[in-house]
Amino acid sequence: MNEKIKKNSFLTNQIQVSLKINAKNRSLTLDSRTSLLDALREHLELNGTKKGCDHGQCGACTVIMNGKRQLSCLTLAATCEGANVLTIEGLAKKDKMHPMQGAFVKHDGFQCGYCTPGQICSAVALLQEAKDGDASYVTADVRNISKELKLSEEEIRERLSGNICRCGAYNNIVQAFKEVHSADDEMPTWKFATKMQMKSAKRK
Amino acid sequence: MRPFTYTGTTNRNEALKAFTTTSHYLSGGTNLVDLMKEHVEQPDQLIHVKNLQYNGISKNKDGSYTIGAMRSNADTANHKDIRLYYPLLSMAMLSAATAQIRNMATNGGNLLQRTRCPYFFETSMPCNKREPESGCGALNGVNDQHAIFGYSDNCIATHPSDMCVALAAIGATVEVQKVDGGSRKIDLEDFHRLPGDKPEKDSNLEPGELITHIHLAKPELSNHYAYVKIRERSSYAFALVSVAAGFQIEDEKISKIGLAMGGVAHKPWKLIEAEEFLLGKKPIESNFGKAAELAMKDAKPFEGNRYKVPMGKNAIVRALMQANNIGE
Numbered sequence: 290m291n292e293k294i295k296k297n298s299f300l301t302n303q304i305q306v307s308l309k310i311n312a313k314n315r316s317l318t319l320d321s322r323t324s325l326l327d328a329l330r331e332h333l334e335l336n337g338t339k340k341g342c343d344h345g346q347c348g349a350c351t352v353i354m355n356g357k358r359q360l361s362c363l364t365l366a367a368t369c370e371g372a373n374v375l376t377i378e379g380l381a382k383k384d385k386m387h388p389m390q391g392a393f394v395k396h397d398g399f400q401c402g403y404c405t406p407g408q409i410c411s412a413v414a415l416l417q418e419a420k421d422g423d424a425s426y427v428t429a430d431v432r433n434i435s436k437e438l439k440l441s442e443e444e445i446r447e448r449l450s451g452n453i454c455r456c457g458a459y460n461n462i463v464q465a466f467k468e469v470h471s472a473d474d475e476m477p478t479w480k481f482a483t484k485m486q487m488k489s490a491k492r493k
Numbered sequence: 494m495r496p497f498t499y500t501g502t503t504n505r506n507e508a509l510k511a512f513t514t515t516s517h518y519l520s521g522g523t524n525l526v527d528l529m530k531e532h533v534e535q536p537d538q539l540i541h542v543k544n545l546q547y548n549g550i551s552k553n554k555d556g557s558y559t560i561g562a563m564r565s566n567a568d569t570a571n572h573k574d575i576r577l578y579y580p581l582l583s584m585a586m587l588s589a590a591t592a593q594i595r596n597m598a599t600n601g602g603n604l605l606q607r608t609r610c611p612y613f614f615e616t617s618m619p620c621n622k623r624e625p626e627s628g629c630g631a632l633n634g635v636n637d638q639h640a641i642f643g644y645s646d647n648c649i650a651t652h653p654s655d656m657c658v659a660l661a662a663i664g665a666t667v668e669v670q671k672v673d674g675g676s677r678k679i680d681l682e683d684f685h686r687l688p689g690d691k692p693e694k695d696s697n698l699e700p701g702e703l704i705t706h707i708h709l710a711k712p713e714l715s716n717h718y719a720y721v722k723i724r725e726r727s728s729y730a731f732a733l734v735s736v737a738a739g740f741q742i743e744d745e746k747i748s749k750i751g752l753a754m755g756g757v758a759h760k761p762w763k764l765i766e767a768e769e770f771l772l773g774k775k776p777i778e779s780n781f782g783k784a785a786e787l788a789m790k791d792a793k794p795f796e797g798n799r800y801k802v803p804m805g806k807n808a809i810v811r812a813l814m815q816a817n818n819i820g821e
């Protein structure tokens with residue numbers, strides 16, 4: 290710890306951490322107990338990342354750290370010195386949603402939306418894992434190694450199992466993932482109303 | 494969570510020097526941080542060791558491999574050579590927790606993860622492991638998740654790791670750095686303990702010893718392998734019962750074999766009698782069934798976990814069948 294900070298600390302367990310969040314450098318002075326999740330939500334006003342269980346059991350707090358999806362609730366902020374963190378707030382490019390965000394909207398990949406930021410961060414990281422050829426528990430034989438995997442529905446469900454959705458939007462989440470992953474954009478049987486249909490509905 | 498001071502370092506000697514008996518090393522944090530939030534663990538110092546330079550995977554002269562203690566479970570399971578030569582280890586590691594947790598969890602931390610016994614987590618309940626001499630809540634309580642082998646009246650908990658079950662089947666040695674500077678190697682079989690009269694001690698590590706490497710035995714079980722994990726839901730759950738099976742076939746007979754079970758004891762449970770029975774036998778279902786009977790014959794279940802005996806037998810047969818048929 291920096292000597293100057295130590296001298297001026299109010300707390301004996303105070304820590305200082307500098308990290309990059311959504312491409313911005315941030316420096317924080319925190320109680321050593323602060324999780325990355327609380328640092329984001331309570332100290333940086335980045336409350337897109339959600340706290341579901343705070344114990345690693347739901348995935349709502351998923352962020353992408355140095356390219357890998359991780360749980361921010363079990364990550365102490367103190368361990369993040371120099372880290373590069375991407376949260377749901379950092380996925381869109383100005384007004385343009387990340388393709389995964391667009392696909393979640395199109396396929397209705399949520400109901401209450403609480404698990405959604407974690408689901409989307411998790412899904413975005415999975416795109417890269419599939420490109421890298423990572424295996425999963427349901428991979429038929431881990432000895433067969435190749436890149437640019439095209440994941441089956443069973444593979445997608447296993448690999449996204451770290452994000453629980455109490456609303457049970459899983460079918461639509463898988464569909465949204467498929468669209469971005471393999472350009473399988475087959476829509477469910479219902480359709481959004483067209484502009485014309487909306488207009489005529491209003492007139493009545 | 495109780496306040497603690499935080500020591501971050503990339504230097505091994507600094508980490509060892511900072512150690513005091515009330516400190517904990519912190520690696521991925523997936524187990525320790527959780528237990529600190531529950532007030533089960535209350536260290537007054539955390540020494541972050543994940544950034545120490547023990548994250549390699551290397552091949553040794555005799556063809557065996559050494560994996561770094563600070564490497565993540567995800568990166569270990571997905572390493573090309575681990576997938577090719579230790580597919581059983583890879584598969585077992587991939588069955589654990591979730592992608593997010595495997596990215597954080599390290600091999601050293603995985604060895605030392607603590608039991609998931611619900612009484613251990615609930616500080617208002619008696620638990621000899623958490624608080625010596627307070628009694629065991631599970632012994633006459635809710636014990637459906639608990640051990641059927643090797644327990645004592647003091648503790649009937651199980652070791653929750655999947656990775657360790659595969660390591661037990663394959664054979665491994667744990668290398669640790671001592672506080673005074675020297676190092677020593679501990680055979681995996683002697684690393685974890687049975688509860689006996691000291692259930693508070695999960696392993697035979699001395700205070701302050703830092704795990705640096707896991708040395709894997711030569712890759713001799715990579716032709717036929719399977720990790721079967723039975724759980725309450727199909728993913729993101731600990732094993733009720735699991736089986737790691739790896740073997741080689743020569744002249745239509747089993748020439749080498751490693752078999753171990755998870756979810757049944759305070760440590761990964763080697764199935765030595767079943768291994769010995771199957772050596773030299775044909776890999777057929779009737780032999781697998783006999784091996785499973787042998788493996789489970791000394792099981793002593795409790796009120797809540799009788800189901801583990803038939804489930805265990807079936808899981809052994811299924812793992813051996815799956816291993817036999819892999820790649821076909």
Ligand SMILES: Cc1cc2nc3c(=O)[nH]c(=O)nc-3n(C[C@H](O)[C@H](O)[C@H](O)COP(=O)(O)OP(=O)(O)OC[C@H]3O[C@@H](n4cnc5c(N)ncnc54)[C@H](O)[C@@H]3O)c2cc1C
Pocket residue numbers: 344345346517518519520521522523524525526527542562563566588589590591594597598599600601602603604605606653654655656702703704705729730731732
């Ligand atoms: C919701 C959930 C589900 C899970 N499901 C599974 C599952 O299905 N199967 C499974 O196997 N596991 C499961 N896990 C457990 C997970 O695998 C472990 O928590 C993880 O492997 C621990 O590694 P870590 O690096 O995070 O350890 P930490 O939490 O950092 O440390 C754990 C312990 O090890 C000590 N330690 C760590 N590294 C060292 C070292 N190098 N030398 C000496 N001591 C050290 C620490 O002091 C601490 O006591 C699950 C965890 C969660 C939260």
Ligand code: SF4
Pocket residue numbers: 608610611612613619620621622623628629630631632647648649650692
């Ligand atoms: S089984 Fe072990 S961990 Fe569980 S309550 Fe008894 S002593 Fe504690």
Ligand code: FES
Pocket residue numbers: 339340341342343344345346347348349350351360361362363
């Ligand atoms: S809030 Fe982190 S996993 Fe639930």
Ligand code: FES
Pocket residue numbers: 398399400401402403404405453454455456457458
């Ligand atoms: S949308 Fe409500 S929890 Fe997933």
